[in-house]
Amino acid sequence: MIIKNKTIVADDWTVLRLQEQDTAESAIVAPGKVIVPLKVWQIQREMIQQRKDIGVWLASDERPEDLKDDVHKFAVIAVDFPKFSDGRGYSIAYNLRARLGYKGELRAIGDVLRDQLFYMQRVGFNAFAPRPDRKIEDAIKGLSDFSEVYQTSFDPGLPLFRCTQRKGNSTAGTFNE
């Protein structure tokens, strides 16, 4: 099960993680819906790019620009959080959405916990695979911790001060800069 577009849904994608004995060349991409590591995509793309059921995932130290011309080829792109304290994935997501124009499913995988979900959805993630040792019904609550935000990110695309007329100090005269 994963959280996708704010609901809990069944998931039939498999994430391929290289084992110690594997290399990007030797790794076998099984049939069916598979999310492969970026390196596997880069090396085996001739073999797998015709498949409709291929996704790709980025490690936190990999660059989204490496997918520059390819983002539209994927039904799903995932970003791995090796530890919840590693925040690079947030910038990767922002760049995939805002700079590379990726419109498909953007999934957070790895050390994904309830209290990160609110931030993750704002930088562009719309799918989350919470850590399996936690209840997904609890994790989904993290998406609605706040109902207002100040700054623009991928979502919303406007800062609060452009969204609404906020109140100034009514007792003050005109501010003289």
Added chain:
Amino acid sequence: MYRYDEYDQQIVNERVKQYRDQVRRRLSGELTEEEFLPLRLQNGLYMQIHAYMLRIAVPYGLISSRQMRMFAHIARKYDRGYGHFTTRQNIQFNWLKLEDTPDILADLASVEMHAIQTSGNCVRNITSDEFAGVAQDEVVDPRPYAEILRQWSTFHPEFAYLPRKFKIAISGGKEDRAAIYAHDIGLAVTKNAQGEVGFRVLVGGGLGRTPIIGSEICEFVPWQHILTYVESILRVYNQYGRRDNKYKARIKILVKALGVDEFRRKVEADWADLKDGHGTLTSDEVNRVASFFVDPSYETLTDHDSKLNEFKADSRSFSNWLSCNVKPHRIPGYAIVVLSLKKPGEAPGDATAEQMEAVANLADRYSFGELRITHKQNLVLADVRQKDLIHLWQESTEHELTTPNIGMLTDIISCPGAEFCTLANARSIPLAKVISECFEDLDYQHDIGEITLNISGCVNACGQHHIGNIGITGVEKKDHDEWYQVSIGGAEGNDSSISKIIGPSFTFNQVPEVIERLIHVYLRERTETERFIDTVRRIGHAPFKEHVYATDFMAQEEKVADKHSVEPAQYEVPYYSPRF
């Protein structure tokens, strides 16, 4: 000052609710301590040696009397009747229970306050000039921009898990009073030749293990673009800052490694498509926020008051206080008053609940109900009529807030040290107490004149020892005993510099004598107009070093076993520590 609208209030209320649930999940075991740690830190909650410590944000050091009274309430109800004002213009309470903290945050929310991002690897509380809006040398009032940056950085979704903590300071005077050279980002709001407002942007300053003065990355960023420009700096740092080594994770290391030119190139490349985008500030928003910082209703007064002069002639204490703790104000007939939290023998920056209530009352009566907290751990009443100074002095003297030592030797900056902090190698506050008692004599202090003395219990430099004229650091040695390194030549402000160590370290009991010897060399060598720092810069370290180490110290040492009331190593506590 800034007042919350319904959006600000809702965000803070929802934070309380979120945090309450996080604490519930921690207490029920649903969250491990490792998972709870970054969550509580982003709410300013540390686990110290004896208890939980909560650091509360005082945005850019500005606070109302009502908020100060809430601190008094928290001190009484949840703590041991006092609080500690910090070098980042915040307050921290040292003796809390985890299960009380959600209620404390709810109390704070009721007076438009919070503890959001006062710790953790995120953008911390924005600090600023304690004399903002009233300083005579002010070019542009930094407060509206500090508030705009506060809102922008609050819960920024992309920058909550940075490689390391991130501190922004902003100043708007000709003289920098916010230590902008010692911050991850230092902003000087200024005007260009056309009179347009913008920011000189410094990046990569910081203290800690690797003290570095910030480098200029842009000479002038027009005000409209400051949020997007800062965003690009943060994004470059978030992606490229080191995460493999905690001590090399600050932005200063990245800027050094890349070089400031390459760092700038990366920032400008990221900024290219943000510039003029939706994140660009509007004049409507700047005007809205600035409307909270318009002048209070000042009376038309003049600077000369005959009563004041008479009283000055009569009372030496008053006249000392006037020359030391009262600063010029840009409006005729008004003055800025610094209330000293550095009474000799007391912990620097500590205030009791009674003192908090007293200063709140003073603020209501004499300064439009507002106060400021300084990065030197004192309090400020920014808008006092000069004709009220005598009464104000009398009343605040009753609360031990008028020690005339602002900018003097006993105006010591000190971190909490080994009595509280799990990282410290040595005690800081007891040393500050002893030094302040040794140099209590006011005539002597005033003869020495302007000088700064900063104490950190370890190399992480929460006491900012690198930018003290005299800096003291607790160092780690194999014998696990308390040792202190002494350095001289540091300074903050426009002529910031990093101090240099004078030589081998000293015992606790030797340090006051070391200071005495340093002062002796200064008094011997100084020219008529020189401050301590000027003499150090002119004659160099050698004469100081020579005299300090020339003869044995008088200090007697106790048996090692009797020295420590606290032995940090024996406590199993997490890695994070106060103000770090």
